[in-house]
Amino acid sequence: MTAPLTLSARNLCRRYGQRDVVQNVSLELGRGEVLGLLGHNGAGKSTTLQMLTGTLTPHSGKVEICGFNLQQQPDQAKACIGYLPETPPLYREMRVDDYLIFAAKLHRVPKSLLPGALDETKQRCGLQKSGRKIIGTLSKGYQQRVGIAQAIIHRPQVIVLDEPTVGLDPAQIREIRSLIRELGDAHSVILSTHLLSEVENVCDRVEIMQKGRLIYGDSSARMQQYGYQPGFVVTLLAPPPLDELQGIAGVENVEALSGTRFRIMHAMEANTSAVLLALAAERGWQAQQLTPLKGSIEDVYTQITENEPA
Amino acid sequence: MIFTIANKEFRSLFATPSTWLILGALQFIFAWFFLARLDAYLQVQAQLAFVANAPGATMTIASPLFGTLALMLMMLIPLFTMRLLAEERRNQTLVFLLAAPVSSSQIVIGKFLSLLLFISLVIASCTLMLAILGFGTYLDFGLLLANALGLLLLTASYAALGLYLSALTKQPIVAALSATALSFGLWLIDIGGADNANALRALSPTAHAQSLNAGLIFSADIIYFTLFIATFLLLTIRRVNNNRLYA
Numbered sequence: 001m002t003a004p005l006t007l008s009a010r011n012l013c014r015r016y017g018q019r020d021v022v023q024n025v026s027l028e029l030g031r032g033e034v035l036g037l038l039g040h041n042g043a044g045k046s047t048t049l050q051m052l053t054g055t056l057t058p059h060s061g062k063v064e065i066c067g068f069n070l071q072q073q074p075d076q077a078k079a080c081i082g083y084l085p086e087t088p089p090l091y092r093e094m095r096v097d098d099y100l101i102f103a104a105k106l107h108r109v110p111k112s113l114l115p116g117a118l119d120e121t122k123q124r125c126g127l128q129k130s131g132r133k134i135i136g137t138l139s140k141g142y143q144q145r146v147g148i149a150q151a152i153i154h155r156p157q158v159i160v161l162d163e164p165t166v167g168l169d170p171a172q173i174r175e176i177r178s179l180i181r182e183l184g185d186a187h188s189v190i191l192s193t194h195l196l197s198e199v200e201n202v203c204d205r206v207e208i209m210q211k212g213r214l215i216y217g218d219s220s221a222r223m224q225q226y227g228y229q230p231g232f233v234v235t236l237l238a239p240p241p242l243d244e245l246q247g248i249a250g251v252e253n254v255e256a257l258s259g260t261r262f263r264i265m266h267a268m269e270a271n272t273s274a275v276l277l278a279l280a281a282e283r284g285w286q287a288q289q290l291t292p293l294k295g296s297i298e299d300v301y302t303q304i305t306e307n308e309p310a
Numbered sequence: 311m312i313f314t315i316a317n318k319e320f321r322s323l324f325a326t327p328s329t330w331l332i333l334g335a336l337q338f339i340f341a342w343f344f345l346a347r348l349d350a351y352l353q354v355q356a357q358l359a360f361v362a363n364a365p366g367a368t369m370t371i372a373s374p375l376f377g378t379l380a381l382m383l384m385m386l387i388p389l390f391t392m393r394l395l396a397e398e399r400r401n402q403t404l405v406f407l408l409a410a411p412v413s414s415s416q417i418v419i420g421k422f423l424s425l426l427l428f429i430s431l432v433i434a435s436c437t438l439m440l441a442i443l444g445f446g447t448y449l450d451f452g453l454l455l456a457n458a459l460g461l462l463l464l465t466a467s468y469a470a471l472g473l474y475l476s477a478l479t480k481q482p483i484v485a486a487l488s489a490t491a492l493s494f495g496l497w498l499i500d501i502g503g504a505d506n507a508n509a510l511r512a513l514s515p516t517a518h519a520q521s522l523n524a525g526l527i528f529s530a531d532i533i534y535f536t537l538f539i540a541t542f543l544l545l546t547i548r549r550v551n552n553n554r555l556y557a
Contacts, residue, residue: 055408057554078411089406093325094318105314106410150406 006031006080006157006188012051012061014044021047022212025061027190029158034184036203037192044212045192046086049162052190053083066157079108082156086163088147092136096127096146099135100153107154117153124179125149141172148176152183159183161191165198177202208304216304231265231293232273233257237286248276263293311412315420316427323390323428332386333432340436343378347371348443368450372440373523376457379436380519383429383465384497388489390428391472392482394421395550400480404553414550418473418543425469433461453525460522463535467515468493470542477549 007029014022022044029035039045050056052063054070054077063070068077091099100118109117122128125145130138135146144164151159164180165173180202183189193199199206208216237260239245245254245262250272253265266272273290280287323329351370358364398404407417437458443449472489479485493515500514511517515538518531 050405053409055405055554075411075413078409081409083405083409085402085405085409087402089401089403091318091322091403092401093322098321102314102318103406103410106311106407106412108411 004031005029007052007063007065007190009052009063010061012048012058012063014047014051014056014058020212022051022058025209025212025214027052027207027214029188029190031157031188032185033205034180034189034191034203036199036206037190037209038194038196038199038206039192039209040194043209045209046162047212048209049083049160049190049192050085053081053160054078055083055085079154080157082107082151082154082159084147084151084159084161084164086166088143089150090135090143090146092134094135095131096122096133096135096138097131099146100149103150104153107156109154117155121149121153124152124182126175141168144168144172144176148179152187155187157187159187159189161189163192163194165193165195230268230272231263233261233263233289233291233293234273234276234287235261235289236280237288239285240283245276248272248279250275311416312420312423315407315412315417316423319394319421319424320427323424329390332389336382336386336432337435337439339382340375340379341439343375344371344439347375366450367443367447368453371443372454373457373525375436375440376461377523379433380461380464380516381497383432383461384468384493385490387425387429387465387468388472388475388486388493390425391469391476391489392486393476394425394473395476395546396479396482396485399553400482404550408550408554415547418477418546418550422470422473422543425473426466429465429469430462433458433465450525456522456525456527459527460519460531463522463532464515464519467535467538467542470539470546474542474546474549477546 005028007027009025009027012022012025013020025044025048027035027048037045037048047056051058051061052065052070054063054074057071063077065077066080068080070077094102097118100121101114104114104117122131125148127142127145127149130142130146135143138146144167148161148164151161161180165176168176177198180189180191184202184204191198191202205219206217207214239260239262242254242256242262245251245264250266251264252267255263255265257263264272264276273292277287277290279285348371351367358370395404398407408414437454440454441449468489471492472485475489475492476482476485479488496514497516499510500516503511503517512534515535518534521528521531
């Protein structure tokens with residue numbers, strides 16, 4: 001890794017009662033990197049993020065943020081973090097502007113920089129027209145934006161977002177994802193999610209969490225290959241007999257989904273789709289649609305957990 | 311940092327209509343008692359003139375009114391303390407403060423200061439109301455100020471107690487009820503102990519406010535109130551800190 005480290009966590013452990021919720025989690029994050037923490041509900045994602053932001057003390061392990069130890073120099077370390085918890089921490093009776101200024105002051109933004117920071121943050125989060133509104137009257141999507149705004153108003157080095165797109169409509173999700181991408185250029189971002197598509201679209205790197213452990217970590221592109229199954233679904237309006245499809249070079253298995261749709265699995269390296277399309281043009285099968293099979297998070301999990309001794 | 315938090319809390323107090331309503335009602339009731347006291351004083355004033363060393367207007371009107379105000383505030387302060395931490399936990403906004411670069415003590419002291427400022431406003435407005443007696447008679451300002459100080463210390467103790475109970479629960483109403491019950495209990499200890507030597511009475515804040523009510527400032531009383539407030543603030547800080555340990 002070439003970029004300077006902004007966050008490093010080593011061997012974090014956390015128990016609730018007798019139950020180990022997080023075990024031996026170590027994370028590193030460089031500047032300008034977006035890390036996705038992927039896992040099912042209850043995998044320990046939120047607990048890990050709480051420990052990274054100092055709202056929960058780990059039973060053992062160490063967190064360093066921008067070189068400051070979170071336990072020993074909490075004030076300096078926390079000034080470098082912006083945190084959006086699962087439920088956005090909003091004071092419903094406050095106005096958006098007042099709330100954001102309060103957040104900025106708490107994070108020690110100097111008074112002279114306040115108006116600039118406020119305007120910039122509102123512009124980034126699309127809140128220009130909501131400044132005078134009372135937070136309790138905003139819709140869920142806008143409240144989420146205010147939540148993100150309070151996390152970035154002091155321009156922290158590390159931004160921690162706990163499921164930032166939950167409960168938003170698709171258009172808002174797209175906007176927030178592009179905002180996160182944009183933030184990832186200058187800051188380091190950790191976000192937790194249980195959506196694979198979020199990771200694909202936003203993250204540079206993925207860590208998968210299961211039962212309180214990190215079971216897999218790699219670049220986002222390579223993880224998708226992990227779940228990648230060599231195959232595709234093709235629609236042929238004038239299909240040939242199954243045997244003919246089976247006979248194409250590299251094809252391992254053909255399954256008819258309906259009269260015109262076929263799922264074709266092929267060997268890893270073979271370029272079967274191109275061959276099939278060429279044949280279809282040549283023999284008049286009327287190929288209409290070809291969708292590569294995508295690994296779902298379930299597939300990735302199954303594959304990864306199969307390899308891991310549980 | 312402390313003042314940023316205090317400022318925000320103070321503004322939030324006035325953002326709810328119920329605060330204004332309670333303040334208005336309090337002023338009204340206090341003015342009512344004031345008039346009644348004044349009336350009673352005017353009726354006995356002629357006889358007082360024949361008594362040697364008769365108590366003045368301040369002693370007969372103002373001091374008992376401060377006692378009444380203390381009782382009213384004892385019941386009202388839990389309504390203002392209940393939200394301070396319980397609601398933050400219920401709405402999950404406490405995380406916001408815990409994740410910010412502020413210590414638990416700054417959070418707690420900030421909240422306590424906002425309340426103290428609020429209470430001082432209430433006491434100041436009531437003291438001002440009594441000060442208009444000065445237009446008609448000679449007023450013992452020393453006694454008036456000693457009373458105001460006593461009331462401030464007494465109510466600050468209730469505020470610290472209420473703040474601690476608010477830190478214990480997620481339900482503001484539970485915090486309010488338990489704070490009222492405890493301050494009521496402490497008051498009962500005071501009025502229940504018939505003789506002055508009763509050791510139990512020393513526990514009660516109202517017992518320590520009595521000499522201030524009569525215009526006597528004893529350092530023992532001041533120390534008692536300081537200790538009472540400090541103890542509950544420390545307990546609250548501990549409690550807020552525990553949120554990081556057992557979330």
